[in-house]
Amino acid sequence: EIVLTQSPGTLSLSPGERATLSCWASQSVSSTSLAWYQQKPGQAPRLLIYGASSRATGIPDRFTGSGSGTDFILTISRLEPEDFAVYYCQQYGRSPWTFGQGTMVEIK
């Protein structure tokens, strides 16, 4: 099973700042099979990025996914108030598909 480890656990930032979230895989993940999700309290997760770097429909371009192999990054260029949430990475290239444990982005 591929274990995904997200860092940091919590990121405290102010609106307008840049957020950098990391996702490390215990084994190499196909770059076509890495996704990022945003989840707000009481809501279902929302797909942000698939294929490591492709934005899902309707996702603003301040969200950028990058990386390959075992190291992946989600960057939010300038945090908007609505971006404060929990973010998860997921690999779907090798069964069982797995999620990281999440990074909470909170208002500083």
Next chain:
Amino acid sequence: EGQLVQSGAEVKKPGESLRISCKGSGYKFTDYYISWVRQMPGKGLEWMGRIDPSDSRTAYSPSFQGHVTFSADKSISTVYLQWSSLKASDTAMYYCATVTTGYWGQGTLVTVSS
């Protein structure tokens, strides 16, 4: 725009059986795997497994193998998650979702309590 709509919240007793559903619309239902995802209260997302609605082939996470069953009825664009004997530890929100298209159900809250 595609969407997934799940059945409503359930309250059950330990040992009871349960089946919840997830109905797709607005896209070709048989084109994409549907995953089931568990989220226990205050915790992260756990991938339970997936089903291919076109032929009902399944893949289960080892953590859930043998405790849940996925099925599909493509004639009504619906997939199901079933338990034969619930435990209190099954209390959670359950989501159905496609991956690359980003369709998620609204979630079904399952509460198991004596």
